[in-house]
Each structure stands twice: as structure tokens, then as C-alpha cells.
Amino acid sequence: MYKGQAGMWSWLFHRVSGLAILLFLLIHIVDISMLSFGPTVYNNSILLFDQWEVRLLSLSLIAAIFYHAFNGIRIMLIDFWAKAVKYQKVLFAIVLVVTVALLIPATYFVMGPVLSWFIHVPVASVSH
């Protein structure tokens, strides 16, 4: 197997995360279209998103979104700033660190409500 360096992996993850996000988007457009079928149907589809398995999938989607966005910024820096290509490996490291760092609060918000039986986690509620 060809052991590429940061540039190859960053490209590969960018492509894979992009395709994963696109697949989710198509599913999401369909589930939101359930609105046209009225509150009972729609609220039942919301219940699906509450299951811990689906919340875990949502969290991995959020990870994909973070990576794709931050690496996208890195790509634009390389495109528009002449010096950035020298720092592309450092920038990739920063992208990975920021992605993981932001995943910590994301895990709290997405998995928190499911874990409240395990640790008491204050749950955000609809505010008016």
C-alpha cells in the first residue's frame, strides 16, 4: 500500500467526508419533507433521531463536517496565500487538532441527553 504523506491523506479524508455529508444531506431532505405529511408523521421521524445509535451517527456526521470545513479553509489558504504551501503539513496538523477539540463540546451536546441516566447532564430545552 502506498504510504502517502499528509497531502494525500488530507485529500482523501476531504473527499470521503464530502461524500458522506452529501449522502446524509439527501436523506435529510427526505426526512424534512415529512413536514408535508403533518405533525404526527413528522414528530415520529424526529423520534428516530433521538435514538443513541442515530445520535452517534449524527456525531460522526458532525466530525465529518468539521474536518471538511477546516480542511477546506486550509485548501483556500494554500490557493490564495503564496506562503501557505510551505506550511501545508503544519496546517493539516492544526486542522486535525481543531476538529478533535471541537468534537468534545459536540459530544456533550449530541450525546448528553442520552447519557443523562448515566451522568446527570443538564439538557437544553426549547426556549421562548
Added chain:
Amino acid sequence: MSRISTGHGPRPAGGGFETFSWYFFRVSGVMLIFLVIIHLIIMHVTNDVSCTTYMFVSMRYANPFWRLFDWLLLTLALTHGMNGLRVVIDDYASSASARLWLQSIVGVLLLVFFMLGTITLITFQPVPAALQGAQCVSSFTQAK
């Protein structure tokens, strides 16, 4: 081949669709960063996803700003993503017939999902009976 530095990275300079596509990824990408971050905060941080019920949507969509916001998110994400899928297929499909079929599917998917999303956003009118409905449907959060 030596080249006098342009001060920026290489880019497709032909001026055709590929040049447009190159810029489109970057411009739509920047806009999407803001749209998606706000969308995630609304759906997961300031509310929990189990509280994004029919009532929640009715209240948001009472204000046309949110319909437009969501429509912008829909359009930009769908075109950004489908353009990406087009590039991926371009990389891997070599026979002319495979390219024709696969790229046509990309175009059809784009059209169908854009129409479905736009129609949902435009035609949503809350059912009056639902306006006294549940605000959170989960067994984890307090039923309200």
C-alpha cells in the same frame, strides 16, 4: 519548468465551466461554513434535536427569514456537494457510456432533491390542530 511566481497557488485558468466550478467550491464553501455552523447551533446547542418538533418548525417558519436561510443552506449545500460528486465521478469513470450515465444521474439527483426541498420549504403551512402539540418528543428530555 520554471515560472515567475504569481503569488498564489495554481488554478484552472481556461475560463470555462471548470474555472467556474473551482471558484464556486470556494465561494459556496465559505458561505456554507457560516450557514452550517448556525444551523448546527440552533438544532443541537440552543435546542436539543428531540425538541425540533413540528411545533418548533412552525414557530421558526412563521418568520420568512428562516425559510430563506434554510433554502440558501439547501441550495448551496446541494450544489456544492453534487459538484463534488461530479468531480469524483470524473476521476473514476473512464468509459464514455459510464460517464454519460453517472453524470446524468448526478444531474437528476440534483434536480429532484432541489425540487423536493424547495417545495417543502415553500408550501409548509402548520396544521392548526398541531399548534397545541408536543414541544419535545423524547423520553430523555422532559415531555412538555
